Amino acid sequence: MVNWMDGLALLDSTGPISGVNLFSSAVSTIATVVEEAPEVENVMVLGGVLLSLFAIYVASKVGGEFFNWLGFPPVLGELLGGVVIGISALHLIVFPEEGAIAADSVVMKILQATAGLDPAVAQPTFEIQSEVVNILAELGVIILLFEIGLESNIRELLDVGIQSLLVATIGVAVPFAAGTAGLMLIFHIPAIPAIFAGAALTATSIGITSRVLAEIGRLSSKEGQIILGAAVIDDVFGIIILAVVASLAKTGDVDVVNVIYLIVSASVFLVGAILLGRFFNSSFNALAEQFNTRGKVVIPALSFALIMAYIGSAIHLEAILGAFAAGLVLDEATIQDKKLNELVQPIADIMVPLFFVTVGAKTDLSVLNPAVPANREGLVIASFLIVVAIVGKIAAGWGAFGNMPLNRLAIGVGMIPRGEVGLVFAAVGSESGALSPALDVAIILMVILTTFVAPPMLRVVFGDEETGEPKPEEASV
Amino acid sequence: MVNWMDGLALLDSTGPISGVNLFSSAVSTIATVVEEAPEVENVMVLGGVLLSLFAIYVASKVGGEFFNWLGFPPVLGELLGGVVIGISALHLIVFPEEGAIAADSVVMKILQATAGLDPAVAQPTFEIQSEVVNILAELGVIILLFEIGLESNIRELLDVGIQSLLVATIGVAVPFAAGTAGLMLIFHIPAIPAIFAGAALTATSIGITSRVLAEIGRLSSKEGQIILGAAVIDDVFGIIILAVVASLAKTGDVDVVNVIYLIVSASVFLVGAILLGRFFNSSFNALAEQFNTRGKVVIPALSFALIMAYIGSAIHLEAILGAFAAGLVLDEATIQDKKLNELVQPIADIMVPLFFVTVGAKTDLSVLNPAVPANREGLVIASFLIVVAIVGKIAAGWGAFGNMPLNRLAIGVGMIPRGEVGLVFAAVGSESGALSPALDVAIILMVILTTFVAPPMLRVVFGDEETGEPKPEEASV
Numbered sequence: 034m035v036n037w038m039d040g041l042a043l044l045d046s047t048g049p050i051s052g053v054n055l056f057s058s059a060v061s062t063i064a065t066v067v068e069e070a071p072e073v074e075n076v077m078v079l080g081g082v083l084l085s086l087f088a089i090y091v092a093s094k095v096g097g098e099f100f101n102w103l104g105f106p107p108v109l110g111e112l113l114g115g116v117v118i119g120i121s122a123l124h125l126i127v128f129p130e131e132g133a134i135a136a137d138s139v140v141m142k143i144l145q146a147t148a149g150l151d152p153a154v155a156q157p158t159f160e161i162q163s164e165v166v167n168i169l170a171e172l173g174v175i176i177l178l179f180e181i182g183l184e185s186n187i188r189e190l191l192d193v194g195i196q197s198l199l200v201a202t203i204g205v206a207v208p209f210a211a212g213t214a215g216l217m218l219i220f221h222i223p224a225i226p227a228i229f230a231g232a233a234l235t236a237t238s239i240g241i242t243s244r245v246l247a248e249i250g251r252l253s254s255k256e257g258q259i260i261l262g263a264a265v266i267d268d269v270f271g272i273i274i275l276a277v278v279a280s281l282a283k284t285g286d287v288d289v290v291n292v293i294y295l296i297v298s299a300s301v302f303l304v305g306a307i308l309l310g311r312f313f314n315s316s317f318n319a320l321a322e323q324f325n326t327r328g329k330v331v332i333p334a335l336s337f338a339l340i341m342a343y344i345g346s347a348i349h350l351e352a353i354l355g356a357f358a359a360g361l362v363l364d365e366a367t368i369q370d371k372k373l374n375e376l377v378q379p380i381a382d383i384m385v386p387l388f389f390v391t392v393g394a395k396t397d398l399s400v401l402n403p404a405v406p407a408n409r410e411g412l413v414i415a416s417f418l419i420v421v422a423i424v425g426k427i428a429a430g431w432g433a434f435g436n437m438p439l440n441r442l443a444i445g446v447g448m449i450p451r452g453e454v455g456l457v458f459a460a461v462g463s464e465s466g467a468l469s470p471a472l473d474v475a476i477i478l479m480v481i482l483t484t485f486v487a488p489p490m491l492r493v494v495f496g497d498e499e500t501g502e503p504k505p506e507e508a509s510v
Numbered sequence: 511m512v513n514w515m516d517g518l519a520l521l522d523s524t525g526p527i528s529g530v531n532l533f534s535s536a537v538s539t540i541a542t543v544v545e546e547a548p549e550v551e552n553v554m555v556l557g558g559v560l561l562s563l564f565a566i567y568v569a570s571k572v573g574g575e576f577f578n579w580l581g582f583p584p585v586l587g588e589l590l591g592g593v594v595i596g597i598s599a600l601h602l603i604v605f606p607e608e609g610a611i612a613a614d615s616v617v618m619k620i621l622q623a624t625a626g627l628d629p630a631v632a633q634p635t636f637e638i639q640s641e642v643v644n645i646l647a648e649l650g651v652i653i654l655l656f657e658i659g660l661e662s663n664i665r666e667l668l669d670v671g672i673q674s675l676l677v678a679t680i681g682v683a684v685p686f687a688a689g690t691a692g693l694m695l696i697f698h699i700p701a702i703p704a705i706f707a708g709a710a711l712t713a714t715s716i717g718i719t720s721r722v723l724a725e726i727g728r729l730s731s732k733e734g735q736i737i738l739g740a741a742v743i744d745d746v747f748g749i750i751i752l753a754v755v756a757s758l759a760k761t762g763d764v765d766v767v768n769v770i771y772l773i774v775s776a777s778v779f780l781v782g783a784i785l786l787g788r789f790f791n792s793s794f795n796a797l798a799e800q801f802n803t804r805g806k807v808v809i810p811a812l813s814f815a816l817i818m819a820y821i822g823s824a825i826h827l828e829a830i831l832g833a834f835a836a837g838l839v840l841d842e843a844t845i846q847d848k849k850l851n852e853l854v855q856p857i858a859d860i861m862v863p864l865f866f867v868t869v870g871a872k873t874d875l876s877v878l879n880p881a882v883p884a885n886r887e888g889l890v891i892a893s894f895l896i897v898v899a900i901v902g903k904i905a906a907g908w909g910a911f912g913n914m915p916l917n918r919l920a921i922g923v924g925m926i927p928r929g930e931v932g933l934v935f936a937a938v939g940s941e942s943g944a945l946s947p948a949l950d951v952a953i954i955l956m957v958i959l960t961t962f963v964a965p966p967m968l969r970v971v972f973g974d975e976e977t978g979e980p981k982p983e984e985a986s987v
Contacts, residue, residue: 087816090810094803094809097803107803168642326574342560379805
């Protein structure tokens with residue numbers, strides 16, 4: 034939530050024009066008073082956005098490359114790059130929703146020092162540029178979910194096998210139930226934040242798992258196939274749960290009828306989009322085949338993702354649910370010899386880091402400083418979430434039934450990393466206002482730790498021997 | 511310029527909460543009153559942005575493909591697609607700077623009808639989402655100029671030959687002098703808008719000219735080479751003139767010292783960037799060669815363009831001058847076997863239409879309705895600009911001196927289309943507030959007409975016979 038009036042109320046502390054005079058004027062003269070107030074200049078807002086994007090991209094590349102060089106998933110580096118430039122450290126990227134004002138923002142200080150930003154309008158300029166960066170980050174997560182949808186093949190999803198389905202179901206149900214119940218019963222956290230945190234425990238990052246499996250040559254092993262199938266189903270379960278939980282947070286009310294209604298509407302939306310999509314997909318292909326100008330395939334695809342995101346948001350589910358559904362619908366599109374996901378990739382390359390870095394920038398690590406006694410409960414909660422996150426997914430490995438000689442521990446460990454999907458949960462929760470800062474940071478710590486421990490654990494439980502499988506493809510340029 | 515206080519003043523006319531009560535409260539209770547006021551919801555701003563982007567992309571593709579099918583440059587179709595969805599017709603995309611309020615915006619009406627937007631906050635929601643779309647369009651023109659810079663090769667620019675230089679100089683000087691003097695002396699337009707309109711006459715669209723030359727197989731003819739060289743030099747002259755003129759518009763003051771200072775600083779910025787860039791270019795390549803994660807080349811390149819755009823803007827020139835300089839610096843980069851302009855192309859494909867469609871959407875055609883007597887002068891001005899635009903560039907053809915048998919008329923005609931560069935001038939002029947709506951629309955009409963007439967005229971003056979040259983490449987997907 035953004036309240037633009039806060040900006041006005043703050044004007045009097047930062048600007049030469051007295052806020053008291055502004056507001057105590059007779060109502061009939063408001064229009065004239067407004068004319069005299071200094072105006073927010075578009076060029077300053079643009080300057081703030083340019084500096085913010087520059088800081089975000091530098092943080093994402095430095096963090097991502099460094100973590101990749103260390104052998105960790107780059108997404109964690111982008112997240113921690115965000116932490117470095119955000120509220121916890123450098124204060125380059127801070128947001129009014131987190132309580133920051135213009136004087137806290139290093140970007141605004143740079144604008145004042147180098148571009149001559151009038152301090153009287155620093156606060157509204159800061160708020161508008163922050164909102165632009167926020168919306169760009171939200172477009173980033175919409176593109177991320179669209180890309181995940183494009184990479185999830187519906188046909189494969191349907192043949193993924195009963196074992197993957199069972200692994201996914203246990204891997205969603207156990208952490209969700211244990212997490213939510215534990216937070217409510219042990220830590221006396223109210224229902225909505227507890228459900229949100231429980232829901233964040235359900236995700237599995239298919240990207241990180243499949244990359245590690247490919248690196249150790251286990252992608253096409255029986256265990257690898259079960260993990261990948263379960264991770265895809267997890268995404269679908271997870272996004273339905275997220276839509277339901279976010280909607281609960283909006284109404285603030287957890288009654289059974291509402292929960293059932295939301296689960297049904299989210300599922301109907303997703304399934305309906307896929308069924309209608311079969312018809313749409315062929316019309317889309319036929320249309321795009323006729324086009325000849327620049328962006329002839331990617332613009333129709335992106336437009337479809339945007340309008341589906343809007344519909345998802347308008348029916349009080351989530352924009353990202355719509356984008357994910359759009360990706361599922363279009364996933365088999367191959368137009369003019371180009372796979373759609375290859376075309377969306379360069380857009381995701383520049384948009385998705387905006388999301389990861391922004392999540393990091395909003396993460397206030399100071400709420401977990403153990404030197405402050407009030408923070409210790411947050412640390413205990415974070416530890417609890419991490420244990421549930423790991424144990425719950427390992428338990429899921431035993432969902433792979435039957436007498437086959439399967440490495441069930443490896444299957445469970447493969448489901449541990451939360452990665453980008455867990456961050457989406459944290460961001461939606463934080464945005465909804467349902468999560469306390471401590472719980473928000475606890476979820477992000479859980480995501481970071483599960484994502485860090487999974488790759489080395491997977492190597493250990495699989496025995497780390499090399500197989501003859503091909504290595505993962507080169508990253509895109 | 512955006513004044514967020516206007517939104518507050520308008521609240522009382524659109525919302526259930528009385529603005530009178532809100533503003534007549536005692537000053538000491540402002541903080542509490544603010545708490546009670548309805549808040550702008552982030553999800554509604556995002557919804558507005560999603561709908562706006564959808565409308566913009568649909569307009570750009572429908573317009574662009576239709577015009578391409580008719581044999582005209584797609585950019586004109588995108589522009590006219592914008593006119594259709596903008597202030598002149600459908601009112602989907604309207605902007606507060608143009609005097610629109612939330613009640614004028616069809617996107618806001620859709621948000622109210624489908625997503626439950628509270629009418630009390632429709633006005634601030636409209637203003638924030640409009641600002642986000644504005645900034646996205648400005649990022650679009652920054653990417654456009656970065657791409658034009660990447661496509662302009664400095665080495666070729668230096669060897670382009672004295673004939674191209676002379677053609678470019680005449681093609682810049684004649685329309686600029688004739689246009690500015692004519693507007694001031696005949697139409698009594700003040701100096702700053704007259705200089706702006708004169709400057710808009712200097713541009714040549716290398717994209718449209720080179721496409722038509724390729725279609726008629728004349729790209730490698732002597733005339734074709736002179737035209738292309740001159741068009742590239744035109745871009746450099748044009749962007750320096752634009753930076754100078756926009757800066758004049760900001761100070762509102764045309765004195766000789768200031769003009770000389772601005773010309774020198776814009777030229778020093780551009781030349782300095784290029785010289786420093788030679789060193790930077792090799793460090794950039796060496797750095798990018800080391801990177802392995804997604805977006806490893808495109809993100810450093812984009813970051814460089816963004817920070818150069820910021821510097822251009824901060825030193826009171828233009829953000830697009832910085833982006834153009836960044837493109838010139840990086841133009842020879844070939845990293846990991848990929849040409850940089852191929853990597854930037856997919857980003858330009860989605861960002862640049864935002865600019866063209868937004869320019870169209872802001873173009874209020876009603877100011878040229880000949881049925882309104884007050885508009886007739888605007889129409890006369892538009893006709894004057896069009897004549898100067900065509901005659902001035904044809905005159906430039908005779909800058910190709912010497913005894914060679916050259917088709918000098920063809921050279922002049924090849925310089926006629928203003929295309930995207932002319933639109934950049936119109937947008938910067940409109941943004942600066944220097945242009946009256948009528949003059950703004952007159953410039954856009956000039957751009958449209960010169961761009962329309964050039965392709966058929968070129969075919970006629972070249973004799974339209976087919977040559978053995980290869981056809982232009984396929985458009986990107």
